[in-house]
Amino acid sequence: MIENPAESLTPEALARLYLKRVYGFCRSMLRNERDAEDACQEVFLTVLRRWDQLGTVERPLSWLMKVSRLTCLWVRRKRRTDVTIEEAGIDAPCDPGPPIGLGTEHGLIQEALERLPERYQAVLTMHYQQGMAQEEIATAMDLSRGALRVLLHRAVMRLRQEVKT
């Protein structure tokens, strides 16, 4: 973890360090290689534009993920390929059922993920793909640790439900 990247790194070095992770996140969120590349480019342009502020950011990965998420939302809106974000459905109770079985194909899980609201997708991607700690995800999502735990929990339950259907 880089504590203060602006003091210890150049923007180029930061990009080298996090490029794969940012691309991975954008690719998962956008499901399109070209869009992911564009989003990735935008994220690092933002890094350059806000390099002065980055020195004061305590969690650079969280900050990058926050920027990545907003960029992905922007790309989705621009491309108009995104379904409406079902914010209303996020807190609705659901019957998650048992854990997803071991034999489930990854493709099936990915398809189920696509049907989830964007916030769920973001939080699941940060957790499972990026391996971020809950504190880091909470910072990236602008949530308290408690709210993040609830969101993550619900996201997994919705994912279970979607896989089942």
Next chain:
Amino acid sequence: MTCPLSDDALLDWALLRGESDPVVDGHLRQCPPCRERSRAVLEEQALLRGAFAEPPSPSGLTRRVIPARTPRAWSRVGVAALVLCVLALSALVMMTARHPSKTVARYRHAPLAPIQSDLGEMAQKIAVARGTLPEAEDPRTSAAYLALLATEENLYIEGMAHYLGERSPLSDGQEQDLRRTIQSFNARLWVREEPAGASRDFRDKVRALLDADQYLAFEEFSRQGMEWQWKTDLALLMDDLCGELDLRFSEAERVRRALESHYPREEFPVLRADHCPPDALVDSAALSGAVRNSLDLTYQRKFDSYLGHVRAARERAQKIIRKQRSPE
């Protein structure tokens, strides 16, 4: 008896990933059924980590992302890099001039970079000024625009005279003649006379008034200048298009390729008159068509509107110039 550890609690515990929860940990040690349930949840977590595995990033992404700058700054950096290249080239020319070969030794000239840098700066100023020309004629704005063009012309004349006279100094008479010839050529370009013909005449006149060494220097000045102008125009036009059309990276790359394939290479030496890089889009249907086709539908509409603005700004500029200038 119902086990106190709910599915929700078990999932929360699994999501903690590595962080210990003494209550749950203690219960799991004592309760085999819950241990079995926890195993299923942990297996699910492993499955999900696999399903979310980071996709491999495409080759070349690093190369494309790392040198990124903000659109406008990025282009400016491109121009700066270009200037540096020209500097390096000039240094190379100076180094090769020390080569014992007599032919090469003749071309030990002053570096072109400072002249090009000044001209590049002026080109940017003229492009910006042209974009802000009001629709209704305004004498003050017109005068300011013409003053910019005159400054550019002076820079060009002085730069060229300095360059040509490096080995064989120009006499006062030659310098006056050269100035008049350039002004005459420039005036023809300003009124959009056929550039190839004007360029031929210009070369003939210059050849007549310079000695052999000076003319060789002129040819070198023109050759380097044309190459520099082409690259600078492309960089400026890319900068403009990226900003005006709000291009994303992939679109910008396609536009760049279209420009590189179709942007015309001028036949006349570096002299901008009131030429601005977007003019080529208006003049060349092949270029504007290639750029348009490289864009997605949403950007094509923006591009058409951009082209309309360029055409209108250019007409306003030409109106001012026609009123003030005419060829000899």
